[in-house]
Amino acid sequence: MKRVTVPAVRRRKGAEPLVMLTAYTVRTAQILDPHCDMLLVGDSLGQVIYGLPSTVPVTLEMMAAHGAAVVRGSYHALVVVDMPFGSYEASPEKAFESAAWLLKQTGAAAVKLEGGTAMASTVAFLSERGIPVMGHVGLTPQAVNALGGYGARGRSEAEVRKIVGDAQAVAEAGAFSVVIEGVVEPIAIEITRTIDVPTIGIGASAQCDGQVLVAEDMLGMFERTPKFVKRYGDMAGYIGERAASFAEEVRSRAFPGEEQTYAPKA
Ligand code: KIV
Numbered sequence: 579m580k581r582v583t584v585p586a587v588r589r590r591k592g593a594e595p596l597v598m599l600t601a602y603t604v605r606t607a608q609i610l611d612p613h614c615d616m617l618l619v620g621d622s623l624g625q626v627i628y629g630l631p632s633t634v635p636v637t638l639e640m641m642a643a644h645g646a647a648v649v650r651g652s653y654h655a656l657v658v659v660d661m662p663f664g665s666y667e668a669s670p671e672k673a674f675e676s677a678a679w680l681l682k683q684t685g686a687a688a689v690k691l692e693g694g695t696a697m698a699s700t701v702a703f704l705s706e707r708g709i710p711v712m713g714h715v716g717l718t719p720q721a722v723n724a725l726g727g728y729g730a731r732g733r734s735e736a737e738v739r740k741i742v743g744d745a746q747a748v749a750e751a752g753a754f755s756v757v758i759e760g761v762v763e764p765i766a767i768e769i770t771r772t773i774d775v776p777t778i779g780i781g782a783s784a785q786c787d788g789q790v791l792v793a794e795d796m797l798g799m800f801e802r803t804p805k806f807v808k809r810y811g812d813m814a815g816y817i818g819e820r821a822a823s824f825a826e827e828v829r830s831r832a833f834p835g836e837e838q839t840y841a842p843k844a
């Protein structure tokens with residue numbers, strides 16, 4: 579199966595919605611791949627996999643290791659790897675060096691970075707040099723220390739104009755798609771109508787050109803459940819119940835049974 583390409587994603591503007599989920603590991607990638615247009619190796623792995631307090635401490639090395647695993651586990655979806663905090667903000671040159679290293683290490687086709695107007699020149703620098711960039715505006719978790727929390731953005735008119743301007747700036751700079759996270763719905767609708775590349779919503783609007791969720795959130799595998807997460811399952815409950823069954827059988831010596839034990843040669 580041929581992998582989804584960046585131009586193919588671009589062409590989906592205004593067409594059938596794009597499906598994107600996060601994946602951090604090879605087995606999850608294998609399971610999600612047939613159902614997704616894109617897999618995101620999100621820096622949310624900081625909290626979800628490593629128990630970190632935010633995405634701020636996530637490193638390029640962590641993104642490279644998980645990105646490579648997701649590429650190895652997928653055949654169909656376009657794999658996008660998040661650039662972690664501190665690896666791209668200082669200058670377009672620094673961003674290029676980090677992004678090129680990530681693509682070489684992982685085999686992924688694109689990177690995602692947070693920010694709007696301030697990152698536009700960086701988005702242009704990378705895009706013009708062969709590195710496709712997905713933008714990310716609205717609630718940008720790497721800025722948690724500046725924003726003061728994870729509340730929805732766009733509650734004031736000034737903030738609305740700022741976020742719409744951010745999305746337009748990265749789109750005009752050459753981003754092939756833009757994630758819109760945690761904003762009041764009219765912002766997501768206005769951005770989707772005014773930029774010519776697909777918008778991917780998370781806590782945004784059903785009118786976006788696609789949707790993304792953290793797979794662990796959607797599966798009920800992680801305790802944090804923001805308003806915008808819909809739980810399609812209870813993986814934590816499922817795993818807990820199976821662990822309880824195993825524990826009971828170990829304690830009663832029902833496991834291992836005859837089928838799981840080696841008999842000596844007759
Ligand atoms: O890191 C992540 O998982 C993300 C998505 C939630 C958009 O950036």
Ligand code: NA
Nearest residue numbers: 620621622660
């Ligand atoms: Na992210």
